[in-house]
Amino acid sequence: MKLVTAIVRPDKLNEIRNALESYGVQGLTVSAANGYGRQRGHTEVYRGAEYTVDLLPKARLEILVSNEWVDDIVDVIIATANTGRAGDGKVWVTTVDEVVRVRTGERAEAAI
Amino acid sequence: MKLVTAIVRPDKLNEIRNALESYGVQGLTVSAANGYGRQRGHTEVYRGAEYTVDLLPKARLEILVSNEWVDDIVDVIIATANTGRAGDGKVWVTTVDEVVRVRTGERAEAAI
Amino acid sequence: MKLVTAIVRPDKLNEIRNALESYGVQGLTVSAANGYGRQRGHTEVYRGAEYTVDLLPKARLEILVSNEWVDDIVDVIIATANTGRAGDGKVWVTTVDEVVRVRTGERAEAAI
Ligand SMILES: Nc1ncnc2c1ncn2[C@@H]1O[C@H](COP(=O)(O)OP(=O)(O)OP(=O)(O)O)[C@@H](O)[C@H]1O
Ligand SMILES: Nc1ncnc2c1ncn2[C@@H]1O[C@H](COP(=O)(O)OP(=O)(O)OP(=O)(O)O)[C@@H](O)[C@H]1O
Ligand SMILES: Nc1ncnc2c1ncn2[C@@H]1O[C@H](COP(=O)(O)OP(=O)(O)OP(=O)(O)O)[C@@H](O)[C@H]1O
Ligand SMILES: [Mg+2]
Ligand SMILES: [Mg+2]
Ligand SMILES: [Mg+2]
Numbered sequence: 001m002k003l004v005t006a007i008v009r010p011d012k013l014n015e016i017r018n019a020l021e022s023y024g025v026q027g028l029t030v031s032a033a034n035g036y037g038r039q040r041g042h043t044e045v046y047r048g049a050e051y052t053v054d055l056l057p058k059a060r061l062e063i064l065v066s067n068e069w070v071d072d073i074v075d076v077i078i079a080t081a082n083t084g085r086a087g088d089g090k091v092w093v094t095t096v097d098e099v100v101r102v103r104t105g106e107r108a109e110a111a112i
Numbered sequence: 113m114k115l116v117t118a119i120v121r122p123d124k125l126n127e128i129r130n131a132l133e134s135y136g137v138q139g140l141t142v143s144a145a146n147g148y149g150r151q152r153g154h155t156e157v158y159r160g161a162e163y164t165v166d167l168l169p170k171a172r173l174e175i176l177v178s179n180e181w182v183d184d185i186v187d188v189i190i191a192t193a194n195t196g197r198a199g200d201g202k203v204w205v206t207t208v209d210e211v212v213r214v215r216t217g218e219r220a221e222a223a224i
Numbered sequence: 225m226k227l228v229t230a231i232v233r234p235d236k237l238n239e240i241r242n243a244l245e246s247y248g249v250q251g252l253t254v255s256a257a258n259g260y261g262r263q264r265g266h267t268e269v270y271r272g273a274e275y276t277v278d279l280l281p282k283a284r285l286e287i288l289v290s291n292e293w294v295d296d297i298v299d300v301i302i303a304t305a306n307t308g309r310a311g312d313g314k315v316w317v318t319t320v321d322e323v324v325r326v327r328t329g330e331r332a333e334a335a336i
Pocket of ligand 3: 138139140141142174175176177213214215216223224231257258259260261262263280282309310311312313314
């Protein structure tokens with residue numbers, strides 16, 4: 001089991017969610033975050049205005065997926081989140097030891 | 113060392129915290145999240161009203177625990193978070209390489 | 225590749241960010257959290273006032289770093305986040321399987 005975490009532009013969230021659902025992703029968790037990347041002192045565009053990159057609003061997505069789907073799901077996120085401009089985001093993958101569905105107690109693949 | 117992450121109903125947070133404290137958990141981190149599970153197009157009840165499941169408010173818990181306690185702590189969370197209704201949540205466990213208590217510099221088991 | 229997660233005092237965030245930038249960290253993600261540590265029933269000082277420790281506001285930092293930098297970066301965080309008082313925070317390190325820069329598709333070390 002893997003956990004895919006993605007930091008993306010907030011205004012890309014709906015498009016990413018729709019693409020993930022089309023692919024077959026049946027659940028995800030979103031939280032609000034702020035961040036910056038390599039452009040310290042340079043600029044990033046947010047809602048049409050240029051900012052000296054400080055902490056800009058980002059959406060943080062978490063998606064539990066089975067090992068066999070992880071590469072495709074990362075590709076779906078990148079393809080949808082990409083605008084070609086600085087600040088598009090970062091995606092990372094970690095290994096999960098165990099997952100449980102609270103309602104049923106199901107574990108592993110059956111839990112996602 | 114393990115990190116237990118749990119996405120649960122916000123209105124279950126206090127009960128879960130109390131159960132964890134009774135078990136002996138001495139610290140935890142909570143953040144706000146939103147999410148959905150498998151019921152896309154179906155309904156989930158939140159604060160007494162039915163919603164077509166979109167992004168519903170959830171609480172995100174993180175608990176650093178020693179390996180020997182992890183199974184019990186997952187069980188405590190599941191037992192307390194469970195209502196039997198869709199949307200009860202998801203719990204997952206990851207392996208942590210290192211933990212440090214900032215005030216003292218203590219590491220590993222001594223740090224939690 | 226490693227992910228360093230740190231739960232710190234919110235009023236230490238700027239100082240920690242500056243120290244990390246001086247060290248060479250080129251990006252990070254921050255989110256709001258609440259938490260408590262071992263002082264249940266004891267007190268922690270927040271904005272000059274004493275609180276019975278319940279859920280106090282904390283900043284949650286995430287920093288993707290290459291393996292060779294991880295020890296130094298944890299040290300920089302601890303050195304800067306430490307006030308010597310209860311509630312200074314917790315830092316932990318997990319292993320990351322894969323990182324991707326969304327704009328370019330670069331992976332691994334090249335992506336951070
Ligand atoms: N090393 C890092 N650790 C944790 N989060 C990061 C890191 N680098 C970037 N992020 C997060 O990803 C968000 C987007 O980063 P960004 O896309 O600007 O990365 P970048 O490496 O500067 O790429 P680009 O050159 O395309 O701008 C940041 O706002 C931050 O939340
Ligand atoms: N695959 C997933 N990845 C990440 N987070 C998830 C995933 N599935 C669910 N979640 C999170 O858990 C929360 C609760 O999910 P939920 O309990 O509805 O899961 P479910 O699998 O649909 O189970 P149930 O059938 O009991 O509703 C979601 O709102 C979301 O935040
Ligand atoms: N076991 C834990 N799991 C997850 N998060 C924790 C844990 N313990 C502490 N935290 C987080 O770290 C924050 C700061 O904890 P704190 O510094 O009070 O830890 P502590 O172990 O009580 O150390 P101290 O004795 O220095 O106060 C908490 O508010 C919480 O967000
Ligand atoms: Mg950038
Ligand atoms: Mg569900
Ligand atoms: Mg404490």
